[in-house]
Amino acid sequence: MPIKTMIEAIRDALDAEMQNDPRVFVLGEDVGVKGGVFLATDGLYKKYGMKRVLDTPLNEIGIAGIAIGAAMRGLRPVAEMQFADYSLPAFDQIANEAATIRWRTAGEFSCPLVVRAPYGAGVHGALWHSQSVEALYAHRPGLKVVIPSTAYDAKGLLIAAIRDPDPVIFFEHKKGYRLIKDEVPDGDYTVPIGKARIAREGDAMTVVSYGLMLHYCLEAAQAEGIDAEVLDLRTISPLDRAAIVGSVKKTGKCLVVTEDTQSFSITGEIAAIVNEDAFEYLDGPVSRLATPDVPGMPHDPGQEEWLLPNREKIAEAMRKLARY
């Protein structure tokens, strides 16, 4: 099977679904001739033309809102937000509108929309090219939130997201675009939304993570020789509660790792779930590692590195929990 980078896998997925389904079209800033600022849509404009690969004016309200209208009419828009950070102007359209359309009409209308956006830090992009915003979207029922950590999953989950009859918010780690490479089959396949993946089996503790951090968790477990079970969430919402609880029941310990700022991040939800469903199995507190609560990621690489979770900090957190 060919080895592909995550960005290639994403491009593959878009191409496959545009081929499969004439209702699928891509819209966003610079997605057309340029092929997107990370080249996720590279080549699609040439292949499918402007109608299906549409450069929009600079207004995220419009990108989301127009996509929502088209989705209600049966098309399958894939809207790109140039950075996850810049999806916030569209938050009202996504959270108040897209999320509620099926429910508020008791099924008469639906909103089969995908919103894609690069997220994550480590590229010195500072406050508005580094954010993790999954917690915001995950908190709104009616939205599905997906974050792949492998190229294989990126392709399969994105195809699943496009075929999903409900709105899916799809975040891709920008530093992972070219860093993450693995085997990606040609042709189309799907990876189910809502299912976590055991990325590494183990008995000493459960480490829950996703996206780029997942890799750091795996590396830390490897390097430390800790028998950690590493769970790749893949879907942030709805969470795969059974997978989390099942693993923690087995290991008795749980560490959650996110690149997002800590407070009110998704780490808390996992702590709550584990308390609710696996409390008696716990041999230690549900623990977490995240970016400290700063209002933005600093541009200075020294400061950025100092703030972000990395292999060493994860290893340290694992050791601490193992000792408990």
Place this chain on the structure above:
Amino acid sequence: MPIKTMIEAIRDALDAEMQNDPRVFVLGEDVGVKGGVFLATDGLYKKYGMKRVLDTPLNEIGIAGIAIGAAMRGLRPVAEMQFADYSLPAFDQIANEAATIRWRTAGEFSCPLVVRAPYGAGVHGALWHSQSVEALYAHRPGLKVVIPSTAYDAKGLLIAAIRDPDPVIFFEHKKGYRLIKDEVPDGDYTVPIGKARIAREGDAMTVVSYGLMLHYCLEAAQAEGIDAEVLDLRTISPLDRAAIVGSVKKTGKCLVVTEDTQSFSITGEIAAIVNEDAFEYLDGPVSRLATPDVPGMPHDPGQEEWLLPNREKIAEAMRKLARY
């Protein structure tokens, strides 16, 4: 001391600070001649005139963004979002701008802004007149998020918020506006932001809540005769970690009650904090009661009542945790 409703206390606070500080002005939709849709600003237009009680065009981006600009210039804007649900169009300005101004300039600029908004359900207002959105704002470092549960606190916290040199998001329960009444001193006083309050002392468990739900928790504890310590958060972010942890260390059990939809709500953060700092003291899982994950509050009163936490459900959750 005079007994006042929460809405009167809020009006008092605005009036007091407009009197004390000429830099304070109020802006929003319908805050002027009409006095706000809940009459929070009733009488202020007459007293202070249009410059200080400003009816804006219908654009929350502008309400927030213009207030931010004025705040950077040293004024003390108090922006009203007509409903918390309608603050979402302004989310970018509040979360990406207001929250970051002090940090991104290393203190050169600040943003002494207050955003007030009615939140909460129980008034048959359906999807967009019922939301609890505190988790969204609490997740953004750089913002303070405050929710009073008494008229006394409403006044003291709002005055503190206006005097605070940083952005404060201030949510007021719309059903509590007239339902909640207690002793409110004349003149100005402050209640510190960042400090929880023990609303009821007890030893059997800690119940953490805020806003209207706090009252239901108190009533449930009373009715059930459960020796619960009821903690009123008052400030959602930054959380009063010491107060939460201190109480749970004493009682050994913790129930978190919110009116927000459950997943990724602030209940998770409290579960995580308790795990981190009081795990060894726990005699049962951190538990929670919230609104089920629905995309919106239904208009039908029967459905609405069925969904929302209430005294009976809280009492049941308390009994369950007590039995543990």
Place this chain on the structure above:
Amino acid sequence: MSAENHISRHEALGLHGEDVHELYYQMVLTRTVDDRLWNLNRQGKVLAFASCLGQEAAQVGSAYALAPDDWLAISYREHGVVIARGMSVRDIFAYAYHRDNDPNTRGRQIPGHYGSQKLHILTASSPVGTQLAHGVGSAWASVYEGKREATIIYFGDGATSTGDFHAAANFAAVHKLPVVFLCQNNEWAISVPNTLQYAVKHLTERAAGYGMMGTLVDGLDVIEVFGATRAALARAYSGEGPTFVEAKCKRLRSHTTEDDDRRYRRREDVEADRAHDPLANLEAYMKAASLWDEGVARQAGEKAAAEVEDATQYAEASPLPKPSETLTHIFAEVKTDAHQNDD
């Protein structure tokens, strides 16, 4: 030229006497529905409601111009629009009574936020302005699929201030989409008057800034609204792009049942506004055009009253939704392709 003076305005637009009678009936029905819902609110039976009193001509006249395939994006005040579009009064009342047999929302939304696949009405919502972007997306979908359909977007003067309006107008103009922006300027965004909302004389002045056609009409004149909408639709179908139609009208009641306009509107102004009644206007027109017939008018009133009475009883007899039903339709309940292919 002088011969034209003898042709009535409706004839000049190709409308027959029956059309005018139908317009009249729809406006009467709209008002009857509106009055009843308002009263039912005062009786505590309808929990909240935004009246369209004074806006019947703008709503019925524009909707009457639509083809069956055209799509509509609406706000919370468009009772006349959905009536003209053919929504049954029973459905409207079942909705207002949050009953389980309402096809629009089944107890979920507050009254008036209609949505219907059959009638090509995109589901409405409360956040002001959002439907503008949806409507443009709908027009995009029509063009995308090569269909000869227009989308008409209903919104108020207040909505023109939103970011959604700006995004929608600009995008529609750039792509010359088949959109009719139908602004009912009722002079108020709740209590905020036009003077605090915008600094131009007419909102149509904004159209040119987007490269769009702007048409100002008397929103109290159903024939004029019909004509302007039909012209805008013709432009839309023929690829000439969007049109901004501003229908000036009056809001003859408070913003909603929850509002009390005595706080911000002088009684003498409200009284003066009452004189601007689109229904009285049409009556006068019909008289001048020799289309008035007391019998027809009486029948219209009686028929509307009977429909509304029937619908009220229907709604009252209809079941409320089961509480637990509210947990349904969060996501599609069928397994998706994605899920079928895996695991």
Place this chain on the structure above:
Amino acid sequence: MSAENHISRHEALGLHGEDVHELYYQMVLTRTVDDRLWNLNRQGKVLAFASCLGQEAAQVGSAYALAPDDWLAISYREHGVVIARGMSVRDIFAYAYHRDNDPNTRGRQIPGHYGSQKLHILTASSPVGTQLAHGVGSAWASVYEGKREATIIYFGDGATSTGDFHAAANFAAVHKLPVVFLCQNNEWAISVPNTLQYAVKHLTERAAGYGMMGTLVDGLDVIEVFGATRAALARAYSGEGPTFVEAKCKRLRSHTTEDDDRRYRRREDVEADRAHDPLANLEAYMKAASLWDEGVARQAGEKAAAEVEDATQYAEASPLPKPSETLTHIFAEVKTDAHQNDD
């Protein structure tokens, strides 16, 4: 009339020869700074950077018209503006090198997002368009406090599509605020050309829709930009309200160092655009107005080069921020009144 032909355009605006020389110097300095920062990026020393090459006249000419008390709201591309405003080249470079002695942001923002209380420059940010609302809020603050100050807001063609622009323009017009909307139309929003951004010929056409004055200027002509800005400021000071100034210019480099415009811009077009050089323009003007002096020009170049060289060395020798410093200034560190009064 014919006598006027003998007055140079700068004289007609009351500018002296020294002013023109100063404008020339500021433009040369801007370009020298810009070139160096671009090169330093290519050397890996400056991590990201948005060049203002081609926009020097629009930036320097407009900023030169400001009074010291006026306020500025800017985007990420306004190097010429802050130079004209008096920011030291050392500060600019300390910023670009994310050093701890940079007064703008101390390592936190990516280069070019200036902010200075002293220079009355509101802190810039990356989200496009947000500063438009801030600038209007600033103008509101000036009026609120009865100060005779204007606020100038710098933004690009792309920013005119945002909801923030719409909110800002409308509010400023409704309240006749002292605002100059200075749009540098460099024809691109990254790779999206004007034709896909808006459907009017000139963005100034949008101004009328808000009830605002619109002025189109040649953004390559520093004298014309200066004149138009000064006229707009005069309107602002005298309570006549906001002005939208569209300065047409060229973006002579890729969007930022992170962009490669070869993906979307034909080389021959880029070459053709190069001929539209505001600095060459000014040189020609100076020659025609007998203000050109090889010595002065050489000195300007040398002085700019020396300043930039000094600043580069200064920045390289300056300390990086301590990592843990990044946890400071999240909230005010002093106790607030509120906290002092309690507990």
